[in-house]
């Protein structure tokens with residue numbers, strides 16, 4: 465069972481190792497430390513057996529870029545390959561979405577158009593495509609095309625848990 469909590473400085477090695485195991489280029493330690501210290505951002509980790517098994521962050525853009533508005537964006541959720549399909553990514557995403565929706569009605573997310581795992585996971589929160597392009601803000605996409613998606617905060621009385629949530633972590 466994994467527990468999701470805000471990340472701390474001591475989690476940085478586990479975060480970097482998660483990225484390496486996933487074949488992702490790890491963020492610079494200084495950039496991660498800055499994200500941890502930024503009150504406009506949330507960095508979360510999923511911990512299991514004392515080990516970081518996944519992590520995710522948000523990013524706040526204070527100005528628009530074409531169709532991509534200013535606002536809070538989900539960013540870079542990654543789960544160790546050995547821990548996938550156990551709802552860890554969903555738990556990391558739920559925590560970040562609730563944090564964003566506590567601050568603003570719209571959550572934004574950009575993703576490579578061919579990343580079916582990420583698109584499939586995020587679809588449970590009702591993300592809808594707003595635009596597609598080769599770049600949104602500073603994010604570019606291998607293969608050339610990315611999607612910009614938006615999920616609106618659920619109204620009062622509507623479920624805030626993902627539609628696929630059938631079992632506990």
Ligand SMILES: CC(C)(COP(=O)(O)OP(=O)(O)OC[C@H]1O[C@@H](n2cnc3c(N)ncnc32)[C@H](O)[C@@H]1OP(=O)(O)O)[C@@H](O)C(=O)NCCC(=O)NCCS
Pocket residue numbers: 486540541542543544547548549550551552553554555574575576579580581582584585586628
């Ligand atoms: C995307 C990622 C974070 C998903 O993490 P995860 O913990 O395996 O996902 P979950 O177990 O929470 O999946 C929840 C649901 O999402 C969908 N999903 C997850 N992985 C999927 C895949 N590979 N293919 C299709 N659907 C998938 C399924 O509906 C799944 O529910 P199910 O297992 O009952 O079918 C993980 O695959 C990953 O780290 N990928 C590499 C990094 C990356 O691409 N991050 C996204 C950048 S935008």
